Amino acid sequence: xxxxxxxxxxxxxxxxxDVPTVSQSLRELRHGxxxxxxxxxxxxxxxxxxxxxxxDADSYDCxxxxxxxxxxxxxxxxxxxxxxxxxxxxxMLDAIADAKLAGGDVSNDDTGLYAASGGSPHLLGHYLxxxxxxxxxxxxxxxxxASIAGTVNFNLVAQFKIKGASTGFASACASSSxxxxxxxxxxALNRQKRMFVVGAEDGNVESILPFxxxxxxxxxxxxxxxxxxxxxxxxxxxxxxxxAVVVLESEEEVERRGxxxxxxxxxxxxxxxxxxxxxxxxxxxxxxxAMENALRRASLDPEAVDYVxxxxxxxxxxxxxxARALKAVFHNGATRPAVSSTKALTGHGLSLAxxxxxxxxxxxxxxxxxxxxxxxxRLDPAxxxxxxxxxxxxxxxxxxxxxxxxxxxxxxxxxLRQA
Amino acid sequence: MVxxxxxxxEQNRALPSQAKPFSPEDDAYLREALKRCSASTYEAAFQFxxxxxxxxxxxxxxxxxxxxxxxxxxxxLKDPDDDLRLIEDLGIDSLTMMEIVILVExxxxxxINNEELRHLRTLGDVKQFIECKVRGLPLPKPTxxxxxxxxxxxxxxxxxxxxxxxxxxxxxxxxxxYKISGQEFFLQGHFKDNPVMPASIMLxxxxxxxxxxxxxxxxGEPSKVVNPQTIFFTSCEGVxxxxxxxPGEVLSLSIKPKRLKAPLATFEGGIRVGQEKAAxxxxxxxTFGYAEEVAVEPARPAAVNGEPTPLAAVVNA
Numbered sequence: 001x002x003x004x005x006x007x008x009x010x011x012x013x014x015x016x017x018d019v020p021t022v023s024q025s026l027r028e029l030r031h032g033x034x035x036x037x038x039x040x041x042x043x044x045x046x047x048x049x050x051x052x053x054x055x056d057a058d059s060y061d062c063x064x065x066x067x068x069x070x071x072x073x074x075x076x077x078x079x080x081x082x083x084x085x086x087x088x089x090x091x092m093l094d095a096i097a098d099a100k101l102a103g104g105d106v107s108n109d110d111t112g113l114y115a116a117s118g119g120s121p122h123l124l125g126h127y128l129x130x131x132x133x134x135x136x137x138x139x140x141x142x143x144x145x146a147s148i149a150g151t152v153n154f155n156l157v158a159q160f161k162i163k164g165a166s167t168g169f170a171s172a173c174a175s176s177s178x179x180x181x182x183x184x185x186x187x188a189l190n191r192q193k194r195m196f197v198v199g200a201e202d203g204n205v206e207s208i209l210p211f212x213x214x215x216x217x218x219x220x221x222x223x224x225x226x227x228x229x230x231x232x233x234x235x236x237x238x239x240x241x242x243x244a245v246v247v248l249e250s251e252e253e254v255e256r257r258g259x260x261x262x263x264x265x266x267x268x269x270x271x272x273x274x275x276x277x278x279x280x281x282x283x284x285x286x287x288x289x290a291m292e293n294a295l296r297r298a299s300l301d302p303e304a305v306d307y308v309x310x311x312x313x314x315x316x317x318x319x320x321x322x323a324r325a326l327k328a329v330f331h332n333g334a335t336r337p338a339v340s341s342t343k344a345l346t347g348h349g350l351s352l353a354x355x356x357x358x359x360x361x362x363x364x365x366x367x368x369x370x371x372x373x374x375x376x377x378r379l380d381p382a383x384x385x386x387x388x389x390x391x392x393x394x395x396x397x398x399x400x401x402x403x404x405x406x407x408x409x410x411x412x413x414x415x416l417r418q419a
Numbered sequence: 420m421v422x423x424x425x426x427x428x429e430q431n432r433a434l435p436s437q438a439k440p441f442s443p444e445d446d447a448y449l450r451e452a453l454k455r456c457s458a459s460t461y462e463a464a465f466q467f468x469x470x471x472x473x474x475x476x477x478x479x480x481x482x483x484x485x486x487x488x489x490x491x492x493x494x495x496l497k498d499p500d501d502d503l504r505l506i507e508d509l510g511i512d513s514l515t516m517m518e519i520v521i522l523v524e525x526x527x528x529x530x531i532n533n534e535e536l537r538h539l540r541t542l543g544d545v546k547q548f549i550e551c552k553v554r555g556l557p558l559p560k561p562t563x564x565x566x567x568x569x570x571x572x573x574x575x576x577x578x579x580x581x582x583x584x585x586x587x588x589x590x591x592x593x594x595x596x597y598k599i600s601g602q603e604f605f606l607q608g609h610f611k612d613n614p615v616m617p618a619s620i621m622l623x624x625x626x627x628x629x630x631x632x633x634x635x636x637x638x639g640e641p642s643k644v645v646n647p648q649t650i651f652f653t654s655c656e657g658v659x660x661x662x663x664x665x666p667g668e669v670l671s672l673s674i675k676p677k678r679l680k681a682p683l684a685t686f687e688g689g690i691r692v693g694q695e696k697a698a699x700x701x702x703x704x705x706t707f708g709y710a711e712e713v714a715v716e717p718a719r720p721a722a723v724n725g726e727p728t729p730l731a732a733v734v735n736a
Contacts, residue, residue: 063455074489076515137530141517 008099014050050240050347082120177354199355203241269293273409284325368396501543601666657701
């Protein structure tokens, strides 16, 4: 099996749109939450999201969108995109620049792209409304590719002339971790030399508010208190959108290009709860098996793990499930590994979460720190017995796990190691 | 002059004269729909919706097309030329064409079906099409695009004396392109160490396009077929050359029939290089005869005509 490395990162997140800013937010535990104007209505009990700064893509009309001036995106590119398509396009450009890839490195038979997003309920709703009120033939010709799940891979593969493997993943909040896992396999099994992995979400009214119906969202009005994984007072997740692009490359490509490396991806594992369509297994059975599978694949003992970036979204049930899974895998859990949820800072990015948090772990491994778990004032007793770090630790981790869990009880664990 | 496409003519209806009046809500909607078009586009649309006066149509259609053309190509629409090609000259791809169609439909309150759009290649085609739709006239016979292979199979004139690389023929006229390759045999001597396209050959090229029009577009009598062996040059008047044309340049040729009555067909014609006028012929007259047997061309399905237009590509996808 060939070794696989992370060599480039592009981010559009609630805590920053470039690696230095995101790194600083992670170290200093600066969150990205704001009271979100479209939620400020009497009949909307949810008030806060992790906002994307520097972009405004709330309009149905892509020509109204604004984005940082260092990018220039033509109308014929934008018209096939959802709001998160714009985020991915910019994050992709940043990731390519970060990895110092030349044009020929991006577009060739050995370079592929895997992506994950929940599609754009925002645009889909708009286009369906148009169809129902104005007639079938008045649908935008690019309405479908801009709005359905898969929109990210459709657009990026076409715009960046990707020639290798490409597809999308749909396991909700585990999607972009699945994408990283299977992209790792493509390279490890010698099928591709390089893979772009993209996770993204709109993070707007239509992609977040439907979770209110299942009582999964925090109703906190104070942005400083809304997302607090593992805290006794947590009352649901805070939604966010954005995009994360991670560049994976084979060791041969890293050597050939003399590429800068964030970290090695040493393996991954997955397992399913087989339990409930929307609720995680109370003991975190699937997640526990996913972590065990991942460690076995990476030929590592649980004792080798320094830091776990937990899936913990700040929901009452989910965080406890994960805490139980962690305790089952790590018998000395009270001391090792350090555990935190960076969703306390970013909010829950749904399909974006896995790729975004893998990027965070890669930054932490390269720069040598472990981000703390913010906003815990009273630790939930059900989460005791784990080394949940409340402040950022400055000692460098060597082995890091990133957990993700999605609807239907899909669980993925990615193993990363200092390069 | 306008020949009907049988399948479409019956579905085509004029806008109802008793349509409900143009309300403030309609106006607000119109303003929103045209917010990225020029003020004059909105004004023309407003007038059209109030009065149904079709004089406003060209401004509306041109304004909507302009809105979808990339800013760096919009200069070409400043002095709009009906021969401007949607794809090659204006960079409008098939999806952009659909966007244009949808906005035109919304603004003019009409519906256009896919089949009708297959043959719209130039700005002139689009304007004429919209005009016919709105006025409930039969749709014009679609412009037919002819690549070199088809031109060679039709024409009595052959290389090395054929000066058309590609052509479009409609009931209104024909246009064509010819790139001066520099390999033309006569350029060796015309002139010594200074190859210039002879003016007589430029006139010949205009004449060849007129021949193609007669053979492909007919001479005004649908039941009769022009015999290629019978077409010859008769006369020309008002020929003027405005610039020299040299190897590497692309001649844009166009002709329009002025009078068609066997045995004579008179055309006006011109040649441009880019936006510059290169030559004009006020009148060029050919003589022609019909084939003895009366052969009625069977109606062909629309899709077999030449290479598919971008819309056809979408429709067929």
